Amino acid sequence: MGRQPTINRDRLLDLAEEIVRTEGAKALTIDALAKAAGISKGGVQYSFASKxxxxxxxxxxxxxxxxxxxxxxxxxxxxxxxxxxxxxxxxxxxxxxxxxxxxxxxxxxxxxxxxxxxxxxxxxxxxxxxxxxxxxxxxxxxxxxxxxxxxxxxxxxxxxxxxxxxxxxxxxxxxxxxxxxx
Incomplete structure (x- = not known):
């Protein structure tokens, strides 16, 4: 059986909203989202190629x-x-x-x-x-x-x-x- 995907687009969007809500729009970066999600920047870019x-x-x-x-x-x-x-x-x-x-x-x-x-x-x-x-x-x-x-x-x-x-x-x-x- 294959590995379960750990990257969920909706979860990333939830986390992105939380970053903006708590830290402001300027704090939303691919890197910040990756850290919040506990994945690599490449993992975020799999769902969103750019900010x-x-x-x-x-x-x-x-x-x-x-x-x-x-x-x-x-x-x-x-x-x-x-x-x-x-x-x-x-x-x-x-x-x-x-x-x-x-x-x-x-x-x-x-x-x-x-x-x-x-x-x-x-x-x-x-x-x-x-x-x-x-x-x-x-x-x-x-x-x-x-x-x-x-x-x-x-x-x-x-x-x-x-x-x-x-x-x-x-x-x-x-x-x-x-x-x-x-």
């Missing part, structure tokens, strides 16, 4: 996680999608700190990566498109949540107002999309 490929895999993983939270039900209304997005932002707030954002900012410096991010946003706006009031409310709420995220990664959430901001966006979205009772 750029590693970062791209992390971003793709995060994007997939958000997409899974946003997309599982095609029957959702646009406001319901944004409510789900707000929920996903709440659930991921611990991981979405300034250190992770530093990695994202570096990732977006590459034109191809920037285009992927633009395409993701285009897809979101395509699902929230239209002139109806509930669609407009959903788009504005989505933009507000994105603004809160940018404020958070810029370090402007030192007082922990992140959750209160999400609460406000969600409450306004509910009021704007509620069906009036006769």
């Amino acid at each position: 750029d490929q590693l970062v791209q895999a992390l971003v793709e993983r995060w994007t997939r996680q958000f997409d899974d939270m946003l997309e599982p039900d095609d029957q959702l209304t646009a406001p319901d999608r944004v409510h789900r997005y707000i929920g996903s932002m709440r659930a991921s707030q611990q991981a979405m700190n300034a250190k992770m954002a530093g990695l994202m900012i570096g990732y977006l410096q590459e034109p191809g990566n920037l285009e992927e991010a633009r395409n993701w946003y285009r897809g979101v706006f395509a699902r929230l498109g239209g002139d109806a009031a509930d669609l407009q409310a959903a788009r504005v709420a989505f933009l507000a949540v994105e603004g809160l995220f940018l404020m958070r990664i810029a370090g402007l959430d030192e007082d922990g107002n992140w959750k209160a901001g999400l609460d406000d966006v969600e409450a306004v979205l509910r009021r704007m999309t509620e069906t009036p009772k006769d």
Whole structure:
């Protein structure tokens, strides 16, 4: 029987996230990941040929996680999608700190990566498109949540107002999309 592989791509990504979370984006190197995983640099490079490929895999993983939270039900209304997005932002707030954002900012410096991010946003706006009031409310709420995220990664959430901001966006979205009772 053959030897069991000791290199697991998902485990490496978990360790890479932990490095970024605890030490910052600059600390994520092939060497640091190899040490954290207890394998050689060549072992890491078997899964990720370069740091750029590693970062791209992390971003793709995060994007997939958000997409899974946003997309599982095609029957959702646009406001319901944004409510789900707000929920996903709440659930991921611990991981979405300034250190992770530093990695994202570096990732977006590459034109191809920037285009992927633009395409993701285009897809979101395509699902929230239209002139109806509930669609407009959903788009504005989505933009507000994105603004809160940018404020958070810029370090402007030192007082922990992140959750209160999400609460406000969600409450306004509910009021704007509620069906009036006769």
